[in-house]
Amino acid sequence: MxxxxxxxxxxxxxxxxxxxxxxxxxxxxxxxxxxxxxxxxxxxxxxxxxxxxxxxxxxxxxxxxxxxxxxxxxxxxxxxxxxxxxxxxxxxxxxxxxxxxxxxxxxxxxxxxxxxxxxxxxxxxxxxxxxxxxxxxxxxCEAIGVHALELLEPGDGILTHCNAGTIATAKYGTALAPIYLGEEQGYNFKVFADETRPLLQGARLTAWELSEAGVDVTLICDSMASIVMSEGKIQAVLVGCDRVAANGDTANKIGTSAVAILAKHYGIPFYVCAPTSTIDLACETGADIEIEERAAEEITSKWYEEPMAPAGVKTYNPAFDVTSGDLITAIVTENGVVRGDYFRELKTVVGER
Structure with missing residues (x-):
C-alpha cells in the first residue's frame, strides 16, 4: 500500500x-x-x-x-x-x-x-x-531517493545530521528523499535527527518537516549519536553535502565528520546523498574547500534570552567540516551509487571520463 x-x-x-x-x-x-x-x-x-x-x-x-x-x-x-x-x-x-x-x-x-x-x-x-x-x-532529488532506498531495509533506524530535506531543495531533499519515498511505500523508518548545533537545523527543520509528513522521528542532541549507535538503534546514516571533492572528501554541516567517525567505529554504513552538481572535480581534496566561518553570536547568544558565554570570550564558528572519503561508505547521486575509487568513479558519474 x-x-x-x-x-x-x-x-x-x-x-x-x-x-x-x-x-x-x-x-x-x-x-x-x-x-x-x-x-x-x-x-x-x-x-x-x-x-x-x-x-x-x-x-x-x-x-x-x-x-x-x-x-x-x-x-x-x-x-x-x-x-x-x-x-x-x-x-x-x-x-x-x-x-x-x-x-x-x-x-x-x-x-x-x-x-x-x-x-x-x-x-x-x-x-x-x-x-x-x-x-x-x-x-x-527523486532519483537520489530511489537509489538510496535500495541501500535500506524496511524498519531501519536512520540517523541524520543537519537538514537535507525538501526545504533545502526543490522537492524531496537529498538525504531525506529515500525517507519520504520509503514512507510512501510503507517502509516505516525510524529517524533519529541530530539537533545540529549551533544553528539547530536538525531540531528546527528536519524534525519539523518529518513530523509534518507523519514520519517517525526522534530528536537527539549531537552528543547522543554515539549512544544510539551503540544501542543498535541505527542501521544507516544519511547526510547531504555542500561540496564533494574529486577524491570523495565531502564538506557538510559542522559535526558531520564526527558522525562519520562514530559510524565507522560501530560498523554502520555512512551514506552521502549528493546531486552531481555538488561534485567539484576541480577541487582535488577536502583541504582545498573553503570553509565559511560565521558570527560569534550564533554560539554565544543567538538562541538564549541572555548570553550563555562570558563577554568577550574568543570563539571559533566554522559552518562546515570535511569528512574524509575513506569514512564514506558510498556517495549516492541521481546517476547511481559511487563506492571505493572516488577519483575514477566520480568522473564517471558526472560524465567526465
Missing part, C-alpha cells in the same frame, strides 16, 4: 515572474511564513541570513536572483546587459563560499545568457533557465 506524503516547497517564482517566493526557514518551527523577494539584494540577504539554505535551494534562489536583476531594467545593447549580468552574478556569488551548487547555478545562468543574441530576449531566457534548474532539481 502506498500513500502520498505532503511536500513543502521552499523556493519558487511568482506566477507573474516579478519575485521569488521563499519559505523563511529562520522562523521555523514556530512560524510557517512565506516571503516574496523582488530584487537580487533581497535574494542575497535571504541566502546570507539563512532564510534560504541547503545547497540546491541556494543555487535555485541565486538563479532566480540573476533573472530578477536583469528583468528590472532595459538595455540598449547586449554588451550593456552583459555588464549588468556579471555584476549581479559576482554579487550573488559572494553570499556563501562553501556550497558549490551556488556557483554551478550561476555558471549555468551565464552559459544561457551567452547564447542569447537579441537583448530583448535576455530576461525571458534567464527566467526559463532558472525554472529549468528548479524542475531538474526535483527530478534529481
Amino acid at each position: 502506498t500513500t502520498t506524503i505532503p511536500i513543502v516547497q521552499s523556493v519558487r517564482l511568482t506566477a507573474d515572474g516579478s519575485g521569488v517566493v521563499i519559505l523563511d526557514q529562520t522562523l521555523l518551527p514556530g512560524q510557517k511564513k512565506y516571503e516574496t523577494l523582488s530584487t537580487p539584494e533581497a535574494v542575497f540577504d535571504a541566502i546570507i541570513h539563512l532564510k534560504v539554505r541547503g545547497a540546491p535551494a541556494i543555487g535555485i534562489a541565486a538563479a532566480y536572483g540573476v533573472y530578477l536583476g536583469l528583468n528590472q531594467s532595459t538595455y540598449a545593447h547586449i554588451d550593456e546587459a552583459r555588464v549588468a549580468f556579471q555584476r549581479v552574478k559576482a554579487y550573488l556569488g559572494s553570499s556563501r563560499p562553501t556550497a558549490v551548487n551556488l556557483f554551478w547555478a550561476l555558471e549555468r545562468m551565464e552559459k544561457r545568457f551567452e547564447r542569447v543574441e537579441d537583448v530583448r530576449l535576455v530576461a525571458e531566457a534567464l527566467r526559463d533557465e532558472a525554472e529549468q534548474i528548479r524542475l531538474e532539481d526535483e527530478r534529481v
Whole structure:
C-alpha cells in the first residue's frame, strides 16, 4: 500500500515572474511564513541570513536572483546587459563560499545568457533557465531517493545530521528523499535527527518537516549519536553535502565528520546523498574547500534570552567540516551509487571520463 506524503516547497517564482517566493526557514518551527523577494539584494540577504539554505535551494534562489536583476531594467545593447549580468552574478556569488551548487547555478545562468543574441530576449531566457534548474532539481532529488532506498531495509533506524530535506531543495531533499519515498511505500523508518548545533537545523527543520509528513522521528542532541549507535538503534546514516571533492572528501554541516567517525567505529554504513552538481572535480581534496566561518553570536547568544558565554570570550564558528572519503561508505547521486575509487568513479558519474 502506498500513500502520498505532503511536500513543502521552499523556493519558487511568482506566477507573474516579478519575485521569488521563499519559505523563511529562520522562523521555523514556530512560524510557517512565506516571503516574496523582488530584487537580487533581497535574494542575497535571504541566502546570507539563512532564510534560504541547503545547497540546491541556494543555487535555485541565486538563479532566480540573476533573472530578477536583469528583468528590472532595459538595455540598449547586449554588451550593456552583459555588464549588468556579471555584476549581479559576482554579487550573488559572494553570499556563501562553501556550497558549490551556488556557483554551478550561476555558471549555468551565464552559459544561457551567452547564447542569447537579441537583448530583448535576455530576461525571458534567464527566467526559463532558472525554472529549468528548479524542475531538474526535483527530478534529481527523486532519483537520489530511489537509489538510496535500495541501500535500506524496511524498519531501519536512520540517523541524520543537519537538514537535507525538501526545504533545502526543490522537492524531496537529498538525504531525506529515500525517507519520504520509503514512507510512501510503507517502509516505516525510524529517524533519529541530530539537533545540529549551533544553528539547530536538525531540531528546527528536519524534525519539523518529518513530523509534518507523519514520519517517525526522534530528536537527539549531537552528543547522543554515539549512544544510539551503540544501542543498535541505527542501521544507516544519511547526510547531504555542500561540496564533494574529486577524491570523495565531502564538506557538510559542522559535526558531520564526527558522525562519520562514530559510524565507522560501530560498523554502520555512512551514506552521502549528493546531486552531481555538488561534485567539484576541480577541487582535488577536502583541504582545498573553503570553509565559511560565521558570527560569534550564533554560539554565544543567538538562541538564549541572555548570553550563555562570558563577554568577550574568543570563539571559533566554522559552518562546515570535511569528512574524509575513506569514512564514506558510498556517495549516492541521481546517476547511481559511487563506492571505493572516488577519483575514477566520480568522473564517471558526472560524465567526465
